[in-house]
Amino acid sequence: xxxxxxxxxxxxxxxxxxxxxxxxxxxxxxxxxxxxxxxxxxxxxxxxxxxxxxxxxxxxxxxxxxxxxxxxxxxxxxxxxxxxxxxxxxxxxxxxxxxxxxxxxxxxxxxxxxxxxxxxxxxxxxxxxxxxxxxxxxxxxxxxxxxxxxxxxxxxxxxxxxxxxxxxxxxxxxxxxxxxxxxxxxxxxxxxxxxxxxxxxxxxxxxxxxxxxxxxxxxxxxxxxxxxxxxxxxxxxxxxxxxxxxxxx
Numbered sequence: 001x002x003x004x005x006x007x008x009x010x011x012x013x014x015x016x017x018x019x020x021x022x023x024x025x026x027x028x029x030x031x032x033x034x035x036x037x038x039x040x041x042x043x044x045x046x047x048x049x050x051x052x053x054x055x056x057x058x059x060x061x062x063x064x065x066x067x068x069x070x071x072x073x074x075x076x077x078x079x080x081x082x083x084x085x086x087x088x089x090x091x092x093x094x095x096x097x098x099x100x101x102x103x104x105x106x107x108x109x110x111x112x113x114x115x116x117x118x119x120x121x122x123x124x125x126x127x128x129x130x131x132x133x134x135x136x137x138x139x140x141x142x143x144x145x146x147x148x149x150x151x152x153x154x155x156x157x158x159x160x161x162x163x164x165x166x167x168x169x170x171x172x173x174x175x176x177x178x179x180x181x182x183x184x185x186x187x188x189x190x191x192x193x194x195x196x197x198x199x200x201x202x203x204x205x206x207x208x209x210x211x212x213x214x215x216x217x218x219x220x221x222x223x224x225x226x227x228x229x230x231x232x233x234x235x236x237x238x239x240x241x242x243x244x245x246x247x248x249x
Contacts, residue, residue, distance in 0.1 A: 056121025066093025
């Protein structure tokens with residue numbers, strides 16, 4: 001077996017052991033226990049959301065292992081509520097990242113439980129909507145939870161052509177593969193303001209989201225660039241983010 005393949009296999013086994021030791025499934029969970037390129041790219045999504053977090057009550061839909069909720073709290077959020085249906089992820093999140101301003105709740109984004117009377121100033125769905133059978137229900141729930149001046153931020157795969165759509169479907173990871181304009185059509189009737197961003201990798205740095213080895217990159221090395229909703233081309237292969245404001249009541 002080539003040296004690179006051996007290194008990948010060893011890293012994959014090590015990641016699995018660390019996840020199991022932390023009480024997580026051996027595979028399929030993004031967490032600090034396996035800080036590879038995929039984890040860093042996911043964390044970069046929360047770096048964009050953090051721009052809107054200061055002084056706001058924040059809801060993190062599909063919070064997973066809680067690293068993103070912690071990032072939002074560090075950005076100055078008044079309170080962060082992480083919502084996820086996976087018991088093991090919530091246990092890990094609560095133990096590692098829970099605190100006076102960060103709490104984690106069992107629930108589904110499509111049908112969230114009561115989360116307090118005060119509305120949220122920011123609702124984040126980082127790399128979540130494409131995994132849901134009914135993303136429209138989650139978007140509706142986010143809209144209802146927001147304050148009148150609140151912001152909804154969602155990151156999705158940047159599918160802008162048939163080739164990328166075929167790749168996403170072949171991967172079998174997502175339940176709701178959509179072109180970017182399909183996501184826009186879901187968001188437009190629910191929010192008056194809508195902006196689109198692309199996640200740009202650091203110049204000259206190769207990104208391999210399938211590589212299990214520890215990443216050499218930092219989340220702050222990535223860049224979010226605003227792009228036109230009219231012609232959403234040239235988005236690359238990492239992620240796209242919709243930032244929606246002024247929810248329609």
